[in-house]
Amino acid sequence: MTHSERASRPRPPGDTHYLLGHTAHELRRLDVQGDLYRDTTVRAFREAGITAGMRVLDIGCGSGDVSITVADVVGPTGSVLGIDRGPDAIAIAQEKADKRNLGHVRFEASEINDFVRSEEFDALVGRFVLMHQADPAGALRGAARSVRDGGAVVMLESFMELLRTGAHSEPHSPLYDELVHFKCEVVRGAGADLSAGGRLRSTFLDAGLPEPACRLEARLEGGPDSPYYDYVEQSLRSMLPEAQRIGLKTYSEQDVEGMADRLRSEVVALRSSLVVWPVVAAWTRVDRMATD
Numbered sequence: 001m002t003h004s005e006r007a008s009r010p011r012p013p014g015d016t017h018y019l020l021g022h023t024a025h026e027l028r029r030l031d032v033q034g035d036l037y038r039d040t041t042v043r044a045f046r047e048a049g050i051t052a053g054m055r056v057l058d059i060g061c062g063s064g065d066v067s068i069t070v071a072d073v074v075g076p077t078g079s080v081l082g083i084d085r086g087p088d089a090i091a092i093a094q095e096k097a098d099k100r101n102l103g104h105v106r107f108e109a110s111e112i113n114d115f116v117r118s119e120e121f122d123a124l125v126g127r128f129v130l131m132h133q134a135d136p137a138g139a140l141r142g143a144a145r146s147v148r149d150g151g152a153v154v155m156l157e158s159f160m161e162l163l164r165t166g167a168h169s170e171p172h173s174p175l176y177d178e179l180v181h182f183k184c185e186v187v188r189g190a191g192a193d194l195s196a197g198g199r200l201r202s203t204f205l206d207a208g209l210p211e212p213a214c215r216l217e218a219r220l221e222g223g224p225d226s227p228y229y230d231y232v233e234q235s236l237r238s239m240l241p242e243a244q245r246i247g248l249k250t251y252s253e254q255d256v257e258g259m260a261d262r263l264r265s266e267v268v269a270l271r272s273s274l275v276v277w278p279v280v281a282a283w284t285r286v287d288r289m290a291t292d
């Protein structure tokens, strides 16, 4: 099989591995990602009506950023359960919660579709997880069964296709352009959905949930001190094994080393602003009469 044949061959439907794995640098990347998306995430939780005392389920919690963020919103009278298929991610998440003495947050290794609830939740949350599912509406429908009638469902998903097809820096940064296209190719080649954010409204409806409120947001980053350049380098590093697996023309470890500094230099010299991966937040309330 040639390089290009392999590149155009996405993972088969139903192959729902997480393309970036859970290496140490990927777990660090998830931390920086948490910082970049925290404002948007908290805003969505508050608008969805998540408040003190609520019991929350976080699906695909990774290293725990969303679980810990929502734990601050519900406070110690509430509780959070984060689930993820990766036991190493779960261990890191638990360590982070323990370090902050968050006794009301716990984590469990589980596939979303295998999760058996032992309690009822007031809210279901998740971020950047439906894009990795072969059947996102099915996963959402199953997880929403754990939420009480009238409880909140809040999902945040990336809309990478917007950057792939549209402007993503102003003035134009050639290096960022190259990196945006590479990242999109890897993510799509791995079978994830670049338009998960754009489709989020219909995913809610296909899951049998009521019409959600939706918002699209994107940060602009630039200047010498932005954390985004490091984030871009860490993402690139996490993607190398998957890029190799699908046969893309890829970067070597040496190319990746120092990428953050090269991007920073270019952006600062151009006085450019970079558009960070846009995210769609959608939220609604479970209506048991309509869904059952």
Ligand SMILES: C[S@@+](CC[C@H](N)C(=O)[O-])C[C@H]1O[C@@H](n2cnc3c(N)ncnc32)[C@H](O)[C@@H]1O
Pocket (backbone or CB within 6 Å): 016, 017, 018, 030, 033, 034, 059, 060, 061, 062, 063, 064, 065, 066, 083, 084, 085, 086, 089, 110, 111, 112, 113, 126, 127, 128, 129, 132, 133
């Ligand atoms: C991009 S990470 C996002 C982590 C976290 N939600 C955040 O925003 O920081 C996606 C996570 O979802 C998990 N995941 C993907 N599909 C899953 C599934 N079907 N069941 C359980 N976990 C899953 C992966 O293991 C990974 O940790």
